[in-house]
Amino acid sequence: MTFKLKVPDIACQGCADGITEFLLTLEPDAKVQIDLSTKMVTIETSASLENIQQAIIEAGYTIE
Numbered sequence: 001m002t003f004k005l006k007v008p009d010i011a012c013q014g015c016a017d018g019i020t021e022f023l024l025t026l027e028p029d030a031k032v033q034i035d036l037s038t039k040m041v042t043i044e045t046s047a048s049l050e051n052i053q054q055a056i057i058e059a060g061y062t063i064e
């Protein structure tokens with residue numbers, strides 16, 4: 001599944017890298033793309049949307 005989530009707290013590349021790294025730690029096969037201008041996280045994953053949302057929150061960010 002591919003999910004798109006808006007994470008308004010993403011301010012810079014460092015945030016994007018941190019989230020990407022965190023998601024990849026949980027699921028190394030996931031494909032994560034983060035658009036800094038729109039703050040959209042696109043993730044191709046076998047995990048559930050709920051798990052992805054939880055992971056982003058655990059990484060210290062909020063989802064809009």
Ligand SMILES: [Cu+2]
Pocket residue numbers: 010011012013014015016
């Ligand atoms: Cu940042």
